[in-house]
Amino acid sequence: MPSGFHARARDLARLGRLYLDGGRVGDRRILPESWVRESTQLSEALELEEYDGRSWGYRAGWWIVPRPDGPADFCAIGRYGQFVYVSPQHDAVFVRNGTGRGGWGDRDWTELFYFAAERLPNPRSTELAEIG
Secondary structure, eight states: OOOOOOHHHHHHHHHHHHHHTTTTEEEEEEEOEEEEEEESSTTTTOOEEEETTTEEEEEEEEEEEEOTTOOOOEEETTTTSSSEEEEGGGGGGEOOSSSSOOTHHHHHHHHHHHHHHHHHHOOHHHHHHHHH
């Protein structure tokens, strides 16, 4: 393999969840919280790059996607259309394994993930208990 790593979708989802949960799995600390925060959040020191019609930040393997109405989302983007997309504001992780991008750009995929995240019930709300 020339770069990256190979993993199943469920393992990539676990990686996204690990970062969403600030480096913890249950009661166990796996990664320092400061590392998770510094590698996935925007800061004044991080310059945004224009790419695919959007301003993105990049740190430690994560593309940081600013959102006007909440914390930034972040994602890992593979060479052949794989994604681990994390939306802290919506408590959601999306994974896409693919052999290509299907004619879509990285911006298109991240907008789809955000669109879906906005429509999920908040798992911390009572709404979910009423649905389930």
